[in-house]
Amino acid sequence: xxxxxxxxxxxxxxxxxxxxxxxxxxxxxxxxxxxxxxxxxxxxxxxxxxxxxxxxxxxxxxxxxxxxxxxxxxxxxxxxxxxxxxxxxxxxxxxxxxxxxxxxxxxxxxxxxxx
Numbered sequence: 001x002x003x004x005x006x007x008x009x010x011x012x013x014x015x016x017x018x019x020x021x022x023x024x025x026x027x028x029x030x031x032x033x034x035x036x037x038x039x040x041x042x043x044x045x046x047x048x049x050x051x052x053x054x055x056x057x058x059x060x061x062x063x064x065x066x067x068x069x070x071x072x073x074x075x076x077x078x079x080x081x082x083x084x085x086x087x088x089x090x091x092x093x094x095x096x097x098x099x100x101x102x103x104x105x106x107x108x109x110x111x112x113x114x115x
Contacts, residue, residue, distance in 0.1 A: 001028055002024075002025075002028045004072060004073075007025070007073050008067055008073075010024050010025050011025065011062060011065060011067070011073060014062050015062070015063070022059065022062060025058075025062060026055065026058065026059075029058065029074070029077070032058075032074060032077070032078070032081075033051065033054040033055060033058055033081060034051065034054075036054055036078060036081045036082060036085070037050045037051050037053075037054045037085070039082075040085050040089070043089055045088075045089065045092075050085060053084050053085045053088050054081045054084070054085060056084050057077075057080045057081035057082070057083065057084030057085065058077055058080070058081055060080050060084065061073070061076055061077035061080035061081065062077075064080070065077075
């Protein structure tokens with residue numbers, strides 16, 4: 001596992017185009033990606049596909065991370081990985097439910113619980 005300084009060093013190199021730095025970051029964060037992927041098992045998608053999506057989200061996190069905000073990289077990477085997986089699950093779903101219908105259903109559920 002890399003410490004914060006090492007992570008920033010490899011992030012800078014990866015943003016400069018160093019493929020080896022990206023691989024180092026990926027290899028040292030495999031457990032992070034796998035722990036996130038485990039949340040989505042049983043959603044009708046194979047584990048390997050979910051892992052690939054997690055890796056894509058991780059690579060996007062490397063590309064878009066801005067160290068000026070002073071946050072730890074993993075704090076930024078986790079929502080990016082989750083977002084990539086959720087986007088795939090949402091876009092590959094055979095049934096599309098509009099946002100207004102979901103909002104109405106949410107209001108009905110909360111009103112039912114209150115009653």
